[in-house]
Amino acid sequence: MKKNRLEKHLYYGLAILTVLFIIVGLTAALKGSGEGIEKEKNSEIQPKEKSSEPDKEEKAQEKKIKAENPNIRVLLMTDGYQHITHPEVSMSAASGLILSYGEEKEECPEDSVLQIAPDDGRFQRGNIRICAREGKITVGSLNRGYGTPSYEGVIELRTTAEGIVMINELPVESYLCGVVPSEMPSDYELEALKAQAVCARSYAYRQMEGYGYPEYEAHVNDSTSYQVYGNSKPADSTAQAVKETEGEVVRYNGQIVTTYYYSTSCGMTTSAQAWGTKPDDSNRYLQSVEVKGEDGDYERELPWYRWEASVPVQTMSDLVGLNTEIDVGTLESIDIVETGPGGVALKIEARGDRGIAVVETENKIRKALGGGGYTIKTQDGSEIDSSALLPSAFFTIEKSGDIFLIKGGGYGHGIGMSQNGANEMAKSGKDYKEILTLFYQGVTVGI
Numbered sequence: 001m002k003k004n005r006l007e008k009h010l011y012y013g014l015a016i017l018t019v020l021f022i023i024v025g026l027t028a029a030l031k032g033s034g035e036g037i038e039k040e041k042n043s044e045i046q047p048k049e050k051s052s053e054p055d056k057e058e059k060a061q062e063k064k065i066k067a068e069n070p071n072i073r074v075l076l077m078t079d080g081y082q083h084i085t086h087p088e089v090s091m092s093a094a095s096g097l098i099l100s101y102g103e104e105k106e107e108c109p110e111d112s113v114l115q116i117a118p119d120d121g122r123f124q125r126g127n128i129r130i131c132a133r134e135g136k137i138t139v140g141s142l143n144r145g146y147g148t149p150s151y152e153g154v155i156e157l158r159t160t161a162e163g164i165v166m167i168n169e170l171p172v173e174s175y176l177c178g179v180v181p182s183e184m185p186s187d188y189e190l191e192a193l194k195a196q197a198v199c200a201r202s203y204a205y206r207q208m209e210g211y212g213y214p215e216y217e218a219h220v221n222d223s224t225s226y227q228v229y230g231n232s233k234p235a236d237s238t239a240q241a242v243k244e245t246e247g248e249v250v251r252y253n254g255q256i257v258t259t260y261y262y263s264t265s266c267g268m269t270t271s272a273q274a275w276g277t278k279p280d281d282s283n284r285y286l287q288s289v290e291v292k293g294e295d296g297d298y299e300r301e302l303p304w305y306r307w308e309a310s311v312p313v314q315t316m317s318d319l320v321g322l323n324t325e326i327d328v329g330t331l332e333s334i335d336i337v338e339t340g341p342g343g344v345a346l347k348i349e350a351r352g353d354r355g356i357a358v359v360e361t362e363n364k365i366r367k368a369l370g371g372g373g374y375t376i377k378t379q380d381g382s383e384i385d386s387s388a389l390l391p392s393a394f395f396t397i398e399k400s401g402d403i404f405l406i407k408g409g410g411y412g413h414g415i416g417m418s419q420n421g422a423n424e425m426a427k428s429g430k431d432y433k434e435i436l437t438l439f440y441q442g443v444t445v446g447i
Contacts, residue, residue: 085163262412329354
């Protein structure tokens with residue numbers, strides 16, 4: 001009997017203990033669950049600690065920003081744009097400079113001058129990249145049209161057997177602020193400056209599709225071989241033109257096009273045929289158009305709209321022989337045997353008592369008849385010394401006694417936008433899109 005009672009008590013005791021264990025377990029589970037909920041709520045309120053690896057959203061945003069204003073790499077040439085390598089480089093910044101090479105970093109004090117030669121020991125660790133703590137980098141070893149230039153972004157130095165290659169890497173919109181005043185006078189009409197900004201941006205984007213200097217990973221240089229950059233002092237007007245057209249480019253059939261431009265038209269432009277390029281779907285936006293309004297040619301009052309030159313036969317004979325490398329002897333005649341759209345000379349024959357020189361395309365014709373030794377008179381009466389190229393390939397030529405009389409119009413290759421034409425159009429009330437759609441046929445202008 002006692003044994004049965006004892007067994008009963010043990011049974012009930014074990015049952016009570018089991019119930020207690022279950023209750024404790026449930027309580028702990030609920031507490032743990034509550035802590036998990038609390039942690040989850042906190043993660044929504046408190047910012048996550050940033051990791052060294054950006055998340056997908058951050059990467060996407062960064063990619064989008066870079067796509068809208070990508071970096072362009074510009075090779076900075078020597079004084080006068082003569083060479084691509086520098087014997088040495090000196091630079092400074094009011095805020096001080098920061099250098100990086102390999103895994104190393106170095107800082108230069110405010111206003112101190114950094115001088116680097118091709119045999120600098122830091123090159124052993126790799127290319128040297130330099131930026132200012134704030135503001136621009138002044139390159140004291142360079143001289144440009146307005147004096148000692150300063151540059152935004154990073155300057156990268158690479159050593160070669162010939163010297164130092166200097167590359168300025170910066171956002172394309174900042175680059176344009178150095179291009180527009182160097183390619184068009186900053187006191188031109190705002191709408192003309194905006195047209196120039198869009199042209200310069202379109203041209204830059206096309207050049208950024210590949211490297212002009214693949215060995216240095218540079219897209220362009222800062223000379224007329226591409227677009228002149230950093231040769232004129234930055235101006236508020238040109239910065240405004242860049243800002244107000246930010247991201248806008250010229251497109252033809254949906255593709256960004258190369259927007260060629262030049263100084264002055266003769267009242268007509270020409271097509272890419274002037275360069276020996278056959279018309280196709282990629283270049284039909286470059287057509288011959290009249291640069292005129294209701295009152296006549298926009299540029300009719302400008303000096304280079306019309307010009308002429310009287311060149312002694314012997315001078316012209318020497319120049320043609322030198323420029324074509326053909327011994328023509330004394331010239332007897334120069335004939336334009338083929339013209340292209342707008343009346344541009346496409347082919348000439350220069351006949352002398354020893355031979356004939358046949359020259360094709362506008363740039364080669366201008367070179368053949370260019371060089372020193374004679375003067376050119378513009379329509380305002382100014383006399384300018386001849387240079388390496390004839391002012392344009394829109395001209396007539398005839399021999400009169402011992403003189404070749406050349407009468408021409410315009411200044412530059414005549415393909416795409418006339419910069420002075422754009423300015424005159426802006427003066428007459430045209431906006432930058434009207435200007436661009438005259439010079440580039442069938443295009444759209446926008447982002």
